[in-house]
Amino acid sequence: MAKFLNRMMNEYENEEESIITPKNARIAAVLLCVFFIVIGLAFGDFFKTAKGVFLGGAVAQLLFRQHELTIGKSIKSENPQSMTVSNYMVRLIIKGLTVFVAIQNPDVGIIGCILGLLSVPYGIYALAFADWIIHRKTGKEV
Secondary structure: OHHHHHHHHHHHHHOOOOOOOHHHHHHHHHHHHHHHHHHHHHOOOHHHHHHHHHHHHHHHHHHHHHHHHHHHHHHHOOOHHHHHHHHHHHHHHHHHHHHHHHHHOOOOOHHHHHHHHOHHHHHHHHHHHHHHHHHHHHOOOO
């Protein structure tokens, strides 16, 4: 497992032509949150949806940063698999608590909260798709 994580980190650090970076992932996630808030206008309850997207998006950004900080530590630990699993479980519990708070609070939209929590993964997918389009048009291999 440690060899696999080391190889992934080396590829991640040596990736010069790719637009998939943590900074770009954060920007794409924020843009998706703005898009979700604008979509909330169409459903009538704008402020409720906006509060949900803000809550979910903020938690997603913080969890992404926590993941980014702990991946290096898990590579250097003696048992990287157990550390990775335990960090994943902590992030999963935090996401569950965020959804629970959104359900319990009538001023926060649950759909907006879930969309906000999904903003980081979908932002990364959008970047990967854009990277694929750029490499396809330039003729370089991905």
